[in-house]
Amino acid sequence: MQALYKSWFVDYEPYNGTKPANWKKTDIYSISNIIYGAPFASKLFNTEGLGKPIIRIRDLKEQAFVTYTTEEHPKGHLIQPGDIVVGMDGEFRPYLWGNEEAWLNQRVCIFENKRPNGKAFLLCTIKPLLNHIEQTQVATTVIHIGKKDYDAFEIFLPDEDSLNRFDEITTPMVEQIVNYRLENKRLSNLRDILLSKLMSGEINVSDLDF
Secondary structure: OHHHHHHHHOOOHHHOOOOOOOOEEEEHHHOEEEEEOEOOOHHHEEOOOOOEEEEOHHHOOOOOOOEEEOOOOOOOOEEOOOOEEEEOEOOOOEEEOOOOOEEEEOOEEEEEEOOOOOHHHHHHHHHHHHHHHHHHOOOOOOOEOOHHHHHOOEEEEOOHHHHHHHHHHHHHHHHHHHHHHHHHHHHHHHHHHHHHHHHHOOOOOOOOOO
């Protein structure tokens, strides 16, 4: 998916190595809405599984449910499988969400694609933009990204035919990635449940013939 994006929209290989003249310079909001996490109260966080899971920056890499909250924030937004999620402190990496729904905490945001099948194009487009901000920021402690940085994101938007052809190839790839990740999470949860029952003696396998 990334290789195809680079070939078409960075190296312009299908266009004789030259960016087509009809590609328009525009901002990131032409292809994406940006949804920001809500400031959930940390005093209501728990690790006992009470309420719904809430995703913080530290949870993005493993996409695991570690923290839960019983709070129903009026500005809360639930991350859905397949969403493009980005942490806004420390490192700015776009993650294709491959777990069940969870609350979006503050300093975490979602890039929501406006084009129905344009998720792969959006993901590949914002990755170098985010990386550029990460590489150029200088801070004594933790680097940050925010709306002002997103407002400055500029892209060259390809023609509709090129985008549609790219979508046709890459949409099944995105769906497969998300489905595999969801299945892996379900199998991991099942393994943990069975292992716990085995360790406690609730399940007896002594009579099984291996």
